[in-house]
Amino acid sequence: MSAAVRVERLIKDYGKLRALSGISFEIREGELFALLGPNGAGKTTTIRILTGLTRPSGGRAWFFGRDIFADPLYAKRMAGLVPQATNLDLELTVWENLFIHGLLFGLSCREIRRRAEELLRFSGLWERRGDRVRTLSGGMRRRLLIVRALLHEPHILFLDEPTVGLDPHIRRRLWGLIKQIQTRGTTILLTTHYIEEAEFLADRVAFLDRGRIVALDTPGNLIAHLGEVAVDLVTEEGLTTRFFRTREEAEREAVRLSRAGESVTIRRVNLEDAFLHFTGRKV
Numbered sequence: 001m002s003a004a005v006r007v008e009r010l011i012k013d014y015g016k017l018r019a020l021s022g023i024s025f026e027i028r029e030g031e032l033f034a035l036l037g038p039n040g041a042g043k044t045t046t047i048r049i050l051t052g053l054t055r056p057s058g059g060r061a062w063f064f065g066r067d068i069f070a071d072p073l074y075a076k077r078m079a080g081l082v083p084q085a086t087n088l089d090l091e092l093t094v095w096e097n098l099f100i101h102g103l104l105f106g107l108s109c110r111e112i113r114r115r116a117e118e119l120l121r122f123s124g125l126w127e128r129r130g131d132r133v134r135t136l137s138g139g140m141r142r143r144l145l146i147v148r149a150l151l152h153e154p155h156i157l158f159l160d161e162p163t164v165g166l167d168p169h170i171r172r173r174l175w176g177l178i179k180q181i182q183t184r185g186t187t188i189l190l191t192t193h194y195i196e197e198a199e200f201l202a203d204r205v206a207f208l209d210r211g212r213i214v215a216l217d218t219p220g221n222l223i224a225h226l227g228e229v230a231v232d233l234v235t236e237e238g239l240t241t242r243f244f245r246t247r248e249e250a251e252r253e254a255v256r257l258s259r260a261g262e263s264v265t266i267r268r269v270n271l272e273d274a275f276l277h278f279t280g281r282k283v
């Protein structure tokens with residue numbers, strides 16, 4: 001069966017700057033796939049290309065086996081986009097924002113009413129449907145953006161840093177909503193620079209660094225590549241970390257280091273360690 005999304009050697013140049021250097025990946029149907037990388041890594045550019053907002057300089061991409069650059073209307077129908085910027089009309093109500101979006105996608109008024117009600121109830125925004133968007137909190141606006149992106153029943157949802165700038169409590173609530181959307185059968189590509197977001201949500205993660213994918217696997221496998229247990233050692237030069245397959249090995253090393261007067265801590269290896277290992281940089 002064809003992958004929900006297949007990207008092959010995608011390149012994007014902005015003048016002399018190569019923002020994407022030929023990235024390739026596949027997303028299976030129903031999968032939640034995360035592109036994790038620091039500012040400027042090329043995450044938004046990837047999403048903009050796959051949602052038809054910008055043309056690639058090279059490479060190809062397919063949704064369910066169909067070439068999306070050859071058939072942009074098909075791509076538009078299949079994809080829902082939650083952009084990084086909250087581009088809602090603040091003076092219109094929640095309901096009006098959805099209605100206009102539905103009309104732009106060619107949905108009938110009946111379809112819009114049915115879908116909008118279902119999604120607003122699902123996302124906990126039904127009671128606010130008559131309120132102006134200006135009166136909604138940041139978290140609610142983000143939920144409304146997700147509802148709007150799902151209105152035309154896309155098969156693939158693109159979420160560009162969906163929780164950036166939100167407090168931890170609201171972020172977790174959004175994570176729950178995103179998981180539920182996946183459970184209902186939607187394939188999701190999410191970009192983030194929050195390690196814990198990728199670790200919590202993603203079935204597979206691609207580490208994107210300066211326009212290149214430097215590693216791609218499940219969070220568990222990316223972590224296991226380094227080991228199970230980490231020993232952090234604080235010295236005058238800063239923090240260095242060593243990785244071990246077992247807790248016993250790590251403890252032996254920690255004891256040896258503390259006898260030598262070093263300050264050490266033992267902890268589990270996490271996705272941030274893996275990111276640092278593959279890129280040599282922090283997210």
Ligand SMILES: Nc1ncnc2c1ncn2[C@@H]1O[C@H](COP(=O)(O)OP(=O)(O)OP(=O)(O)O)[C@@H](O)[C@H]1O
Nearest residue numbers: 014017019037038039040041042043044045046193
């Ligand atoms: N329209 C544009 N014109 C010129 N350069 C651009 C344009 N859009 C992006 N870039 C550059 O391309 C590179 C990748 O940018 P992109 O926005 O895709 O990164 P990102 O990983 O999404 O970062 P962020 O987390 O800040 O959104 C950056 O160096 C950026 O400055």
